[in-house]
Amino acid sequence: GESVGLHLPTLSVQEGDNSIINCAYSNSASDYFIWYKQESGKGPQFIIDIRSNMDKRQGQRVTVLLNKTVKHLSLQIAATQPGDSAVYFCAEVTGTASKLTFGTGTRLQVTL
Amino acid sequence: EPEVTQTPSHQVTQMGQEVILRCVPISNHLYFYWYRQILGQKVEFLVSFYNNEISEKSEIFDDQFSVERPDGSNFTLKIRSTKLEDSAMYFCASSASGGAHGTQYFGPGTRLLVL
Numbered sequence: 001g002e003s004v005g006l007h008l009p010t011l012s013v014q015e016g017d018n019s020i021i022n023c024a025y026s027n028s029a030s031d032y033f034i035w036y037k038q039e040s041g042k043g044p045q046f047i048i049d050i051r052s053n054m055d056k057r058q059g060q061r062v063t064v065l066l067n068k069t070v071k072h073l074s075l076q077i078a079a080t081q082p083g084d085s086a087v088y089f090c091a092e093v094t095g096t097a098s099k100l101t102f103g104t105g106t107r108l109q110v111t112l
Numbered sequence: 113e114p115e116v117t118q119t120p121s122h123q124v125t126q127m128g129q130e131v132i133l134r135c136v137p138i139s140n141h142l143y144f145y146w147y148r149q150i151l152g153q154k155v156e157f158l159v160s161f162y163n164n165e166i167s168e169k170s171e172i173f174d175d176q177f178s179v180e181r182p183d184g185s186n187f188t189l190k191i192r193s194t195k196l197e198d199s200a201m202y203f204c205a206s207s208a209s210g211g212a213h214g215t216q217y218f219g220p221g222t223r224l225l226v227l
Binding site: 008031032034041042043044046049051089091093096097098099102103104105 | 143145147154155156157160162167205207210217219220221
């Protein structure tokens, strides 16, 4: 069952460094994955997505890697900026269902 | 850039009262969703809605919850008799397509506090 008051893992990086945020997803049948960024008091903001027939996808300053063998997803942010500070969630979609199943989240703190 | 909007941003209510949370999805989107996030926890799916009917709902979405698209622009979530544990951020989302073909875009949320 769900834990109450989940403790978010935190990643601290210096401004300008690269960040790697990891996510283990639960359902081997999931075929679509999304990374969302959530700033304090705001809704999740779409960053990048990837389908299960790919293992890598690049956006502007972000790259998502998918390893279906070990059910692992990562988000790489190049040249991390203070504005990147937020909680990052991975989410998965399975089959024809439209619901997103969110992961626990990782808090990214960018230090100057 | 089009975005999902939600009202109110904050709602305080007494236990047992009814609340209606409102959302205006992105105008050309056809799929609508409600999620909630209890403080400090992850975002949880409540319900998806397409073609004027519920497509899927979670265990959380019991008989106390209902959704409606009363007109061409609004999408509402009603909680008939609120409980303390309904206190959470409620997010509306919309997508142009469903399943693995539809990126969901989220609104800013409504913070509901049940006293």
